Amino acid sequence: MLVRIVVLLKYVPDITSDRRFADGRVVRDPGEGSLNELDENAVEAALRLVEAQPDGGEVVAVTLAPPTADIALRKAFQLGVHRGVRVSDDALAGSDYFGTTAALAAAVRRLGDQAPVDLVITGMAALDGLGSVVPALLAEELGWPQLTLATSVSLDGSTLTITRESDDVAQTLAAPLPVVLSVTDSANSPRYPNFKLIMAARTKPIEEWTAADLELDPAEVGAAGARTTTVEATARPPRPEVELVVDKGEGGKALAEFLIRNDLV
Known part of the structure; x- marks a missing residue:
C-alpha cells in the first residue's frame, strides 16, 4: 500500500x-526562529509509517506562514520529507485558530485533488x-476521525492504531x-539529518499557494475573519531582587519573617 501523508509544520x-508583539501579532524574526520542535516528532512518525509500507509513499510538509517559514520547511527536507508547500498570502495574516484551520484544510483538499491523502x-x-x-x-473541518496525543502509532492496511497514555491509563x-493524527514528544526520537539530505534541502523547490489558489473567502480568514484579537500585550515585569540569608541557625526565623512581611501567610 502506497501511503500519502501530510505533515503540518x-x-x-x-x-x-526576546519574544514580543507588534500590532497585535507575534514578531517572527527569521534570525530568531526555527521549526517547532514538537513538529519533528510528527515528521518522524510520518517517515516511519511510509518506510514501513512495502510500496513506500510520500510525505508532504505544509505550513501556513510568510516566506521566513522556509527555514522550517528546509529543516523538514533535511529529515527526509519529499515535498514542501507554503500557504502564504497577506490575506491570511492575523488568522486565529479557526482561520488557520480553514486554510490548512483547504491545502489538504487541494493535495487530495492531486492524489488521495491518507493521513x-x-x-x-x-x-x-x-x-x-x-x-x-x-478533523472537524475535513470530516475525518481524529486520533490525538498518540505515544505510539501503527498502520495495518487501511486501519491506523495508536496508544494514548494518560496518568495510570493506556488507551x-x-x-x-x-x-487526523497528533503525536506527543514521547512517540519517537526524531532522526538526525544526513549530509546528502542537508545539501539537497538547500535547493529543493518549495511550492507557494495563495488564498486564491485555495479558493478561500478573505472575509473568513486572516484578521478580517478572526474570532479573537490581541488588544494589548506588555512585557512580563522583572523578577524582584532575591533576598539571600546566610543560615546560622536563624534560617527558619528569617523565612517566617519574609513570609509575614509580604503577606504570604
Whole structure:
C-alpha cells in the first residue's frame, strides 16, 4: 500500500529569544526562529509509517506562514520529507485558530485533488502558543476521525492504531483512513539529518499557494475573519531582587519573617 501523508509544520520564534508583539501579532524574526520542535516528532512518525509500507509513499510538509517559514520547511527536507508547500498570502495574516484551520484544510483538499491523502499528522502543540486545538478543528473541518496525543502509532492496511497514555491509563484506539493524527514528544526520537539530505534541502523547490489558489473567502480568514484579537500585550515585569540569608541557625526565623512581611501567610 502506497501511503500519502501530510505533515503540518509551524515556524516558531526561538523560545529563548526576546519574544514580543507588534500590532497585535507575534514578531517572527527569521534570525530568531526555527521549526517547532514538537513538529519533528510528527515528521518522524510520518517517515516511519511510509518506510514501513512495502510500496513506500510520500510525505508532504505544509505550513501556513510568510516566506521566513522556509527555514522550517528546509529543516523538514533535511529529515527526509519529499515535498514542501507554503500557504502564504497577506490575506491570511492575523488568522486565529479557526482561520488557520480553514486554510490548512483547504491545502489538504487541494493535495487530495492531486492524489488521495491518507493521513494528516501534527505535533502535540506549537511552542509559541500551546493551543493544541488545530488537530481537533482540522478533523472537524475535513470530516475525518481524529486520533490525538498518540505515544505510539501503527498502520495495518487501511486501519491506523495508536496508544494514548494518560496518568495510570493506556488507551488503544483505532480508526479507518483517512485520519487526523497528533503525536506527543514521547512517540519517537526524531532522526538526525544526513549530509546528502542537508545539501539537497538547500535547493529543493518549495511550492507557494495563495488564498486564491485555495479558493478561500478573505472575509473568513486572516484578521478580517478572526474570532479573537490581541488588544494589548506588555512585557512580563522583572523578577524582584532575591533576598539571600546566610543560615546560622536563624534560617527558619528569617523565612517566617519574609513570609509575614509580604503577606504570604
